[in-house]
Amino acid sequence: MSARKIAEWHDAGLIDAATRDRLTAYEAAHARPLLLWAVWGIGALAIGLGFVSVVAANWEDIPGLVRLAVHLALIAGLLGLVFAREDRLAAKSPWAVEALVFITAALGLTFFGHLGQVYQTSSPLWQPLAVWLALFAPLLLLTGRSWPSALAVVGGAVWTAWEYLTFMTDYPFGDPGAAWTAWLGCVSTLPVVLALAGGWMRARSPRPDFWRRMEQLALAYAVPLASAACAYASLGVFGNEGVLEDSMATLASGAVAVLTGLALMAARPGTSGRMAGAIIAGAGLAILLAPTVDDLDVPAALLFMVLWAGIAAAALVASWRGVFQLAVAAIALRLIILSFELAADLLTSGFGLILSGVMILAVAWVAVRVSKRFAPPSEAEA
Structure with a gap:
């Protein structure tokens, strides 16, 4: 809410001077520096894209076991951060926990595709989806707070169910x-x-x-x-x-x-x-x-x-x-x-x-x- 809008409400007689001052003080204390956040976000995105580009350019030169180990380390590190700092992060911003949990679940889902690529294996899609759901749905249910985690659980269940149905109905x-x-x-x-x-x-x-x-x-x-x-x-x-x-x-x-x-x-x-x-x-x-x-x-x-x-x-x-x-x-x-x-x-x-x-x-x-x-x-x- 802008200070101009609060001033307009006061001028129109909708709020008194004391209410105007309280609203102005509250908004000042809870102001969100969106421009600063945007700059930080652009910088983080640039670093992330650069990292992805470097890895992609040298993907075939990196041993498969090293890639899998790094992938697992990222998942383990994020899990440790969530469980060690969940309360503190949630107190500052619930969305921080939501983002960490969602990213961890996404890394877990991509890990199965990565595993199949390294070992040149394949399986019906419903099987890795079911394993992912069994491993990461408890995390989402225990720590989720809003749409992303809820959508991951329900969407994952729907995706797994229909992949299973598709495979089973096509099987002779x-x-x-x-x-x-x-x-x-x-x-x-x-x-x-x-x-x-x-x-x-x-x-x-x-x-x-x-x-x-x-x-x-x-x-x-x-x-x-x-x-x-x-x-x-x-x-x-x-x-x-x-x-x-x-x-x-x-x-x-x-x-x-x-x-x-x-x-x-x-x-x-x-x-x-x-x-x-x-x-x-x-x-x-x-x-x-x-x-x-x-x-x-x-x-x-x-x-x-x-x-x-x-x-x-x-x-x-x-x-x-x-x-x-x-x-x-x-x-x-x-x-x-x-x-x-x-x-x-x-x-x-x-x-x-x-x-x-x-x-x-x-x-x-x-x-x-x-x-x-x-x-x-x-x-x-x-």
Whole structure:
């Protein structure tokens, strides 16, 4: 906040002289020398790029074991710094700890690629990802404070799960059987379970922001997963042969999401927690119902719109303005797509294109009006 803005508030009668002086003193004491930080950042970046360039130019001349040893030493050094100075660094700047932890986790992830390069080995990508997750997720969970660490945990879990699914579905197992397809369905939804961990810990940890972000990210994974299931149904994908399209996989995936949502509602009984759990449970229910409307345009679209209408209702109850507006936009977009699916022939004529344009504008106008008229006045924290 600038001193000019504080002076304008005082001149407008919004604050008295004592408040003006306190605000000015506070801002002066907590001023951030952004220009100085930028200079330091540019200098550090130049040194880092220079170091990388020197190493890259002589990469082949450096023995592999030396490179691996240096890589491990960097990881060990950063780990030691985090655990030895975490409290002191956090007191000065929580972002310093966040940056150190994130860099350490990134170095850990690149170490597996470095190891494969030195020893000329290869393995399915899900295996090093799973090992990295097992080794570094505890570090992120114990010390993470905000978006980067939460995104690393949830994103790493999603990446590992889908790399595992891709590898296993391409592998020639023959007839995998119901138990195996159910397991693959569970794996596709396992990252959603992190929402339960986030909801349980956010009121029991000194780092509630981190756990709140992890809950939000896991919820954000559940909703597109259910939306994709509805989209697959409208395309008739569930009628095709394949491991992931098997009914047991869908049943297991939906069941995991439903149980996670119900458990989250019990673990965090407040309005926000109940609505977040309801959204996840609703997403699981949509996944369970998707195969029943396979290759049926209208029922599949209705299932999608019911899912997002439920999200909009939950957003209204919890006063999540942005989520409500997103839900209205998703329903409007699906309605437009459905009209094109039902009247594709209209697009082949000029008159049909005019009608389509008018319809799109009408749906957009209604969506904007609904969003403005019924959206909550303010957005509470999820």
